[in-house]
Amino acid sequence: METLLIDCVQSSLRHFMLRNAIFLCERLCADFPSELNSQLLAICYLHNNQAYCAYHILKGTQMAQSRYLFAISCVQMDLLTEAEAALCPTEPNAEVPNGAAGHYLLGLIYRYTDRRKSAVDHFKRALSMDPLLWAAYEELCVLGAAEEANGVFSEAAALCIWQQLLNPGSNTPNLQITNEDHVVVLNKTLGSEEMSPRQLKSMQGNIFRDTPGNHVAVFSGGPSSQPSSGGSSNISLYGTPSPMPAQLYGVAPPPLCRNVQPNLNILGGESSPKSKINTTLQGSRRKLLDEGKLRKKFCLSSAYFGLSQVSGRLFSDSEPRRSTRLAGEAANTNSNSLQVGTNGSGHSSTRYFGGLSSSSKLISAAIRSGTFCKGQPSASESFDEGRRSESFDDSRLDNTATTSSSASLFADDGSLERERTGQQMGGVLAHGSRVSSGILELLDLLRTLGEGYRLSCMYRCQDALDIYMKLSHKQYNTGWVLSQVGKAYFEMVDYLEADQAFTLARQASPYSFEGMDIYSTVLFHLKEEMKLSYLAQELISTDRLAPQSWCAMGNCYSLQKDHETALKNFQRAVQLNSKFAYAHTLCGHEHVALEDFENGIKSYQSALRINPRHYNSWYGLGMIYLRQEKFEFAEHHFRRAFQINPCSSVIMCYLGTALHALKKSEEALNMMDKAIIADKKNPLPMYQKANILVSLEKFDEALKVLEALKEYAPQESSVYALMGKIYKQWNIYEKAMLHFGLALDLKPSATDVATIKLAIEKLHVPDEMVDNL
């Protein structure tokens, strides 16, 4: 009954019949209380958004997967300390449950608790384990710690994914295919003997560079558990070998290929075609990766790094360690992970058998070839001259002196039917090449996107836009990419282009909320009331519980100068998601508009607590201090904003104003010049420069600047007003009068009207009796 119930529950989950799943699962747990069943129940609850139930069920459990699920429920309930305690390994050697996903979650927890370094560390580890974990890369970018996308989504990553694909997974049917894949790939590379060895190597290296001990471990696990029998019994063990070693061998120079082929087969046969890289694999992957790292000393050249590792793995005596780890891990990871099969200690065999039956032929051949390969270290050595395989072979040699049963296994087998392996390889390789090219394509795509995202997080917006242009049309015209493009234009203060990009984004995915808050701000800047209110209404009707909709609504009210209602809307957005930094910033802006500086400061600081790179909040704080005439604070905050976003001419302009207020006029003028250069379309730095010059009494230069400014913005009354002021200073009354008149014509605000009229009246009064304007 237990298995029946489990199947029912899982099928209900697959079909999203959550109530059914929960009910059946509860019956299951009642009759067969076990941790695995509790995990299943927790999964049902989590799917049903009932994190608190999952929390209570999993509290205190120790299995890795339980701890992971418990951590997820804690994070959803905002109990970050408990989540952290659950995820962090208690013993020094224990691993984070679920590998990359666990590291990612831990990274998030550290990020929310302000521990940036640890967060960055964990995200990086998550990425190294699972290079396709885009979310981790995104977080790194937001934290300002992302490396070049080239580095992350590199060929090394391709290797990693390759391995993962070949890793034993739960899907037996795939097993055969992946084996074939590998073989095919290898065959292709092997077949072209014209290819220079280097080419071969690099190609293979490309694909297989980062073979962590995964495969090897798997492989070794197999052999070790099945001493020297070769043949069907071995087959079962080899269900999840990593094709890596074999493939790596294949990479070796042509002469070496033959030797490798057998290995390839072995590995090919053993790898369970796990087409999806998911958390189930991550545990073992991680372990293997760690072991791989240990092998680094063997690596003499990057191309062969993986090779050496693999070879080391293949023949090393690390089995005991690996197997213990694997054993420990196996207990923790999901039962469906075939990695268990890699458990060198042979526990895996039972699990393996289930998945391996389909690939028996291949595996047997593979095993044979593997043994052959292993048994010929010297032969391979001989091929090493002038090749980079030296390192590889050396390590192989080193490792061959292993006491592992795999060695004996191989040695025993000795006889290798190359023809047989050759045939089998042919079929497998064809498929494998498709998979590998798929991986490369995906990595290429992620690389482009990652680089674009990283650059836009660093506010190098033009570069980011150039990179996004490289995407294919299909990818470019998606909501996410178009929103990113819109954001980049927004940061460059090019609101019209941003508007266009966002409009396209809305057309592409009208239900998406990514970046809609920025879009509403763009419309706010463009003073498009109609569009903004339409956007806000649409967003709210789509999802009342998304903070972006309330941000848009708030922007709508703010545009109409109804700051109190706007504030209420932004506060609602904050309530919906207190980790949404922009909502806090907008609250701050409204507080400032209402002249409530204390609360404004609080809001900005909350925003900064969530995201210290949110330069808008730094700017907001600077403005408050500027208003309060605390110029040093203002300068400090503007400078922080400037450091985060060095391309924004607006921030440079304000930084200059603050510097001027601190009497550092030289620096201020420099900053203004920088701002003028940074953005030709921004008239403000010129105006501020003129202001500073006027206060420094350098009226000529100020006038020059203002004359130039007249060309840029002929409708700006303050320009004429300032010019009038200068002429008044020089007592050139006619010109002063002219300019004041022009200023008045352009309908300035009431205060300014009063000021200007006053200035006109006092034009003919001697200076001593006139208050300074």
Added chain:
Amino acid sequence: MATESSEGEEEGKAIGGNQHLVVDDDLREMAKKAAWSVSSCKTGNGVQFLRDDNLDTYWQSDGAQPHLVNIQFQKKVKLQLVVLYVDFKLDESYTPSKISIRAGDGFHNLKEIKTVELVKPIGWVYVSLSGADPREAFLNTFMLQIAVLSNHLNGRDTHVRQIKVYGPRPNPIPHQPFQFTSREFITYSCVR
């Protein structure tokens, strides 16, 4: 633009009331943080009904004339416009007919700025505080006092349903001599 009462004269002419409250965009309500007090009131019709944005509730005085509404600010503010809502149809003899507006630093030095006479007003009554001189566009003051000197039909007590006080918006960009008018300047003037 807000309908203005007589400009710059001591005795204001009679004005009707406006149905709608329409105020310039560059004015904003100033008295939210001010301290409001009245010379007298009837229980159940206190000073809070002057500020509750509800035209059905009103303040009713309960004492001798003149009835005073005092508005005290924390710092000197620029004021431009006072708007009252009164309704002759509903209040009849309680409707104020003569109103005097005084300003100063405190109770001790209030000076009369404006007097307005109302004739059967129904709706919002705008009283501008500006003088004719451009120099006097705004009234700079710590305190404003609105005195009801007499009512229609010689009523003793008065009903006032709502009072709002307006002043200019501050320059959104601090430390600027003039505010920006053109779109290019405004677009680049702030980061949101």
